[in-house]
Amino acid sequence: MAKRELEEINAGSMADIAFLLLIFFLVTTTMNFPKVLEERLPQKIDDVIDPPLVKKENVLEILANKNDQILIEGNRGEIEDIKDKVIEFYVHPINSTIWPKLTSINESMANQYIEKFKVLSAQYPDDNRYADTLNRWEIKKGVIAAIGTYNEISDKAMITIQLDNATSFKTYVSVLNEIMAGINELRAELCLAKFGIPYNKIEKSKVPEDQAKVKILRAVYPKRIMKAKSKNSQG
Amino acid sequence: MSKFSKGKKKSQPAISTASLPDIVFMLLFFFIVTTIFKEKDTKVVVKAPLATEITKLDRRTDQIYYWVGKPSNKNYGTGYRVQVDDALAPDMGAIRAYLIERRGGDLSEVWDKVINNFKIDEKVNMRIVKNVQEELRNEDALKVAYTLKDKK
Numbered sequence: 001m002a003k004r005e006l007e008e009i010n011a012g013s014m015a016d017i018a019f020l021l022l023i024f025f026l027v028t029t030t031m032n033f034p035k036v037l038e039e040r041l042p043q044k045i046d047d048v049i050d051p052p053l054v055k056k057e058n059v060l061e062i063l064a065n066k067n068d069q070i071l072i073e074g075n076r077g078e079i080e081d082i083k084d085k086v087i088e089f090y091v092h093p094i095n096s097t098i099w100p101k102l103t104s105i106n107e108s109m110a111n112q113y114i115e116k117f118k119v120l121s122a123q124y125p126d127d128n129r130y131a132d133t134l135n136r137w138e139i140k141k142g143v144i145a146a147i148g149t150y151n152e153i154s155d156k157a158m159i160t161i162q163l164d165n166a167t168s169f170k171t172y173v174s175v176l177n178e179i180m181a182g183i184n185e186l187r188a189e190l191c192l193a194k195f196g197i198p199y200n201k202i203e204k205s206k207v208p209e210d211q212a213k214v215k216i217l218r219a220v221y222p223k224r225i226m227k228a229k230s231k232n233s234q235g
Numbered sequence: 236m237s238k239f240s241k242g243k244k245k246s247q248p249a250i251s252t253a254s255l256p257d258i259v260f261m262l263l264f265f266f267i268v269t270t271i272f273k274e275k276d277t278k279v280v281v282k283a284p285l286a287t288e289i290t291k292l293d294r295r296t297d298q299i300y301y302w303v304g305k306p307s308n309k310n311y312g313t314g315y316r317v318q319v320d321d322a323l324a325p326d327m328g329a330i331r332a333y334l335i336e337r338r339g340g341d342l343s344e345v346w347d348k349v350i351n352n353f354k355i356d357e358k359v360n361m362r363i364v365k366n367v368q369e370e371l372r373n374e375d376a377l378k379v380a381y382t383l384k385d386k387k
Contacts, residue, residue, distance in 0.1 A: 014256035022263045029270035035289040036352065036380035044372040163361045169303075170284040170357035172364070173383060180288035204290055 037176060042226070058100045060089045060159045061228075062175055066166035070175070079174045086182030090153055090221055100157035106149040110141040139219055146216050147194045158224040179225060187217040278311065279304035279318050284357040285386035292380060297349045299337065299376075301330075303363060304356040315359055317367055330370040338374070346376045354382045 062082060063071040070077050072085055092099040117134035124130060136155075143150065161175055188199035195202075195213055202210035271294055281304040292298075302318040317324045319333050338345065351371055355364060368379065 011253070011256065015252065015259055018256050018259035018263055022259055022266065025263065025266045025270065029266065029272050031270050033271065033291050033294065034352070034382045035385055036292050036350075036382050037286055037289050038350075038378070038380045041368055041372050041377040041379055043377065044375065165360060165362035165365075167361045168357065169355045169359045169361060169364055172361055173284045173286055173357075173381060177286040177288050177383075184288055 037173065037180065039176070039225075054156055054158075057098055058154055058156045058158065060085060060157075061162065062159065062179075063162040064164065064167045064171050064175055066164040068168055068171040070171075079171075079178055082175060082178035083182040083185070086159065086179050087186060089157070089159065090183070090186055091151075094151060101154040102151040103154070104149060105140060105144065105152050107141070107144050110137055110144055113137045114141065139215075143216050143219050146213075147190070147220070150220055152220070153222070158226050160226045160228040162228040176225070180223075183221055183223055186221045190220060191217055276321070277302055277318065278306055278308065278323055279316055279356075280307050281354045281356045282358075283354060283382060283384050286383040287386050289383050289385060292350065292352075298352045299334075299349060301351060301353045301367060302355075303353070303359050303367070315356070315363055317363070327366050327370055330367060331373055334371070334374040334376055346374075347378065349376065349378065351376055351379050352382055353379060 061071075061073055065071070070079055070082070072081060077085075089099060092102070094102045094104065096102075114134065114137050117130050117137060121127075121130035121134050140152070159179055161172070161179075163172060184199065191197060191199040191202070191213070199217065202213055205211065205214075279302045281302055300318075300320055303315060305314070306312060306316050306323070311323060317327075317330065319330055324330050324333070353364070353367075371377070371379070
């Protein structure tokens, strides 16, 4: 008796099935990954407190009015001018009186402060201001260890954006974008000079060493942007 | 006897389609890997402004989407409306209610992992944006991102 051959399964419809799946994925998915500009909203505080008095030179004031016109430090300007002002805000001669105070800090200085605040925070464990300051100096010491002596911008320095209720979202985004462009340019410059790699390569990296580098760059050029209350802030 | 037989033509063998499924599967896997699912259905039209300093968001991040724009369906009115995830918010208070519902009984630190992703039309004025964000601040959801178009 002849052995019965095993019948082959007809694979002709396999292609159809695969096509069906393919088309399903083509329709339900999208190629363009969303790209975003991130921001952190200020925390809600219950009682109204008067804003602390800040020195004029510590603030870079950018104002956008209802006609989407820009005022930088009280002068009419264009969106494109913001970037240069931001760079000047962070990097300027150390004895300048119109820009935030820069302090050149080195290792011995950092060690001194760390010792001082270690003692203080041990003495007053309830007061976490000392622990905070100690923490800040330890970060600074880490920065010095990585890039050497650097000029640190005053921790009171900040960029404020003042908007009108009728300012368009487009204008707000372009102001924010230009500020970030300035800060990113400075960080990229420093990154290339000290680490020899482009900033955009490590910015979103998940490698711990890269993240440490990004932290250092962020400590030197901190992003401190505040949305100031506009004059007609009701409703 | 001729060397050039003019008789019946030799029929061409049919092209084998056996490898067709493999090719299609390959395409299929390519698309599965390189694309992401479309998020929600949008009920408002949004033309996002251009920007240069934008970064890709990790696709696994937990996100709440907010769209601000004019409704595509005129039945929903002609003014700017806010859509939160799937539904148009009838008023600003509804946003807060949605956030509370979304948070459930969890602690506020959970919000640090959630990004509130805004897609706002470029012509929308900041008053609306501020009002929406005020609701977020009430619920301590402070991480915000604006989806923008790459200017390149």
